[in-house]
Amino acid sequence: MAPMANATSTDQVRKFAAEQFADEPNWLRARRNRLVEVYLAAPLPVRQRTPLKSRKLDQIPIATVPGASDLPNDVQNLYQVANLITVNGQTMHIHVPPAWRDQGVILLSMKQAVNVAPQLLEEYLGTVVNDDVDKFQALNGALWQNGIFLYVPARVTLDHPITVAHFGSSNVSNVLPRSLLVLDQEARATIIEQYLSEPGPERSLWAIATEIVLKDGAQLQYGAMQQLAATAESFVRRGAQVGRDAHIYWNLGEFGSSLSIAEHTSLLEAPGGQSDSTTVFFGSGTQHQDYVSVAKHVAPHTTSRMVARGVMKDDSRSVFTGVTEIKKGAVGTDGRQKEKILMLSDTARADAIPSLLIEESDVFAAHAASAGPVDAAAIFYLMSRGLSEAEAIRMVVHGFLATAIDAIPVDVLRQNVWNAVERKIAE
C-alpha cells in the first residue's frame, strides 16, 4: 500500500516560505529557506519512549494561514494584563509601559523586531537553540510566526512581570511561536509565556521555541504555562545561555495537549552561573508527555538545581529525563536533581530517567527520584474527618505539588498553575 500523501506538499511549503516572508531582509529569508530544506529532508525525531510514527503528524497541514476567529473570553480578559498576545501566530495586542521604554527596554513582537531591531535579532537568533537539531525544530526555525522579542539594557530591573499569551483558535492547524530574550549585564526581569488553544475539529501542531541570553550577572525568572487543547500536538524547545554569575530560573507548568514533548537546557558557560529549574506536569486522559531537562555545566563553580513533580491520572503516560552534564574543567560544580511522581491510576505509566554524566572529579552531583501512590493512611485520616474521598485525594495532590508550585516566585503564574491543577483534578 502506498503511504498516504503528506497533508502539505514540499512545493507548498517552499512556496509558502517564499511568499509569506518576501518582505524580510535577505539574511533572514536565506535562513528560513535553508531550514525549510532541513525540515523537508529530516525524518521524524526518534523519542525512545514516545512513539511518534503512529501519530501520523504529517497529516496535519502546515504552511497555512487560518481565517479570522472570535476570541474567547479567557483571551479577551488577558488584554487587561498581557504585554503581548498572539492569536494563530499574529500579534493582536502589544503593550509596553512607557517607563520601560524610557529605561531603554526594547519589547517588541518578533515580527516587529525584524524591522526595528534587525541587528540584535541577527546577532542572537538561533544561537541558543539549534534549529537543525530535528524536524519540528527546523519547522519552527523555518516558518516561525511570532512571539516576544525582549532586550533589557545593562543594570535595568523590570519592576513587574512581562506576560505573553499565545492563543490558537479551533480552526488553526499549526502555530509556531518563537521568542528571543536578551538580558544585558546585571539586568533583571520576569516573564511568563502562556500557551492556550480551543479544541478544534481537526488536530493542530505546535512547534515552539524560546531562546534566552543572559549576560554577566543577569537574572531571569522564566515561567511557562502550557494548557493547549486535547487536539493539539506540541513540540517545545527552550534554551538559556547563562553568563558569568548570571541566574536562570525556569518554572514550567505542563498540563495540556495530547502529545507534549518539551526540552529545556541551561548552558552554564561562565563561572558562577546558576540554573534553577522546576517542572510541574499533570497527565490525564490518554496524554503522552515526554520532558527533558538539561543542565550543562561547562564552566567552573556553576550550580544547578532541577526539580520535577508529576501527577499521573487515567491512562496518561509520561517520561521525564533529567540530564546533569558536567564537562571537564567545570571544577567546583554542584548539580542536583529531584524527581517525584504521584500515581493516581493503575493504568497510567510514568518513566523517569535522572542521569548524571560527569567528566570532572572535583564536583558534587546527586539525584533522587521517587514514585508512589496516594498515601492510604492520609486518605483514611482525611475521610475520618468528614471529607469525601475525592476531596481527600484533592488535598493530597495539593500537598504533593505545594512545595514545587508555592516556590514559584511570580504570583500570577503560581495562581495559574494552581488553577490548572484544580481543573485537572476535577476532569
Place this chain on the structure above:
Amino acid sequence: MATDRQSLVSEEYQYGFNDGDIGVLKFNRGLSRGTVEEISRIKKEPKWMLDFRLHALDVFFKKPMPRWGGNLDTLNFDDIIYYVKPSENQGRTWDEVPQAIKDTFERLGIPEAERKFLAGVSAQYESEVVYHSIRKDLQEKGIIFTDTDSALRDYPEILREYFGTIIPPEDNKFAALNSAVWSGGSFVYIPKGVHCDVPLQAYFRINSQNMGQFERTLIIAEEGSFGHYVEGCTAPIYSSESLHSAVVEIIVKDDARMRYTTVQNWAPNVYNLVTKRAVAYKNATMEWVDGNIGSKLTMKYPSVYLLGEGARGMVLSIAVAGKAQHQDTGAKMIHAARNTTSTIVSKSISQHGGKTTYRGLVHFAQGADNSKSNVKCDTLIMDDLSTSDTIPYSEVADSNVEMEHEATVTKVSEEQLFYLTSRGLSEEEATRLIVMGFIEPFTRELPMEFAVEMNRLIKFEMEGAIG
C-alpha cells in the same frame, strides 16, 4: 593533586601470566555454521541442542551491534577463536589435571581455597571445564554441581526443561552468540528443601590470545532450598582482545533463596559482555553480589524478574575502572507480581582515566501492587582524568507501588582526608581507608576468604605495587 596521592587500580595486573599454547584442540579464527556444527559434533550433543545452536547463530548474524553503552568498535568477531579444548579429559581429582593448567590454578590459589571452605569447585580453562569436584555429603543430599556439558549428557531432561527459557537467543546479540557457541559453565541443581550452606565455586580462566570464552551456567533452586554460587575470572594480558560472553540463567522457586557472587578480574584486554538473569517465584529471594574490577569493557546488568508474590531481589555491586577501562554495569529489577521488593546498591570508583557507568532499570508492571524498590548509586571520582555516568531508568505502570532512587557523584572528601591525616595517617593510608569504607557494604557480603582477597586486591592496586 588528586592524581599523586590516589592510585586505586594499578596498571599492573597480577594474573597476567600465560602458559603458552597448551591446548589439545584449537579452532581457527572466525565463526561460521561449520564452527557451530563442529563444536556440537566434538561434544556429541543431541540434535535438539545443535538445532538450538544453529538457530541462535542465525539470530546472532541478524542482530545489529548494540550502539549504546561501551565502545565495541575494535571488537572483531572474525579475529576470535571460538573453541579451544585444553585437555583430553576432565579431572575428578587434582592429580588428573595437566601439570601446566594445574600450575596456573595453584598460582591463583584455587585448590587451597577448596580445601579450606568450599563445597565444590569447578575450574574452566578456555572452553572446557578441566576440573570438577563436589563434597560427598552434598552430593548425597542430591545437590548436582557439574559442568553444563556433562549435565547435557547426564541430566538431559532437567537441562532441556530450563535451558534457554530465561534468556532466549533473541534477547540480545551476545546472548545469541553464546547460545550458538557455548561451552562449559556450571550446572547447579539444589533439590527441594536442601540447604547448601557452604559456597560452590567456579573459576574461569582464559589463556590463549584472541580467545572467546562462552560459558553457560544454569542454576535451579527448588522450593525452599538455599545455595550460594561464587565465580572468579582472570586472563593473561595480550596486545589483542579476548572476548568473554557468558549467559547465566537462574530459576529460584517458591520460598527458595539463591545468591550469586562474582569477582570479575579479567585482564584489561578482555571484552566482558555478559547476560545474567534470574526469575524468582513466590516468596523466593535472588541476590546478585557483583564485583567488577578487571576487563577492558564490561557490559553487564544482572537482573531479577520478580514473578511470584512476595519475591525479593537484590543487587549489590561495585565497579572499579582504571586506565582505559570502562565498566558499564548496573542492574534490572522487573516487578511483575504483588508484594515484591527489590534493592539495588551500586558503588563505582573511577580513576586514571577510567570510566564507570551505572545503567539500571526498575520496572513495575501493572498489577505489581504494594511492591517496593530502593536504588542507591554512589560514585567516587578519584582524579580529573576519570569520568562517570549514572543512567537509571524507572518505569512505573501501577499506582500502588513505591520507588525510590538516590545517587551521588563526589570526590574523596577533603574534610575526611584532613581529619584522618590530622590523626597521623599518611594521605595514602587515609585515602585507602576512605575507599575501603566506601565499598564496605559490598565486601561485607562476600564470603570471608573473598573479602580478605578483595581487600588485598584493592590495597594492592591502590599502592600500584607489583604483586
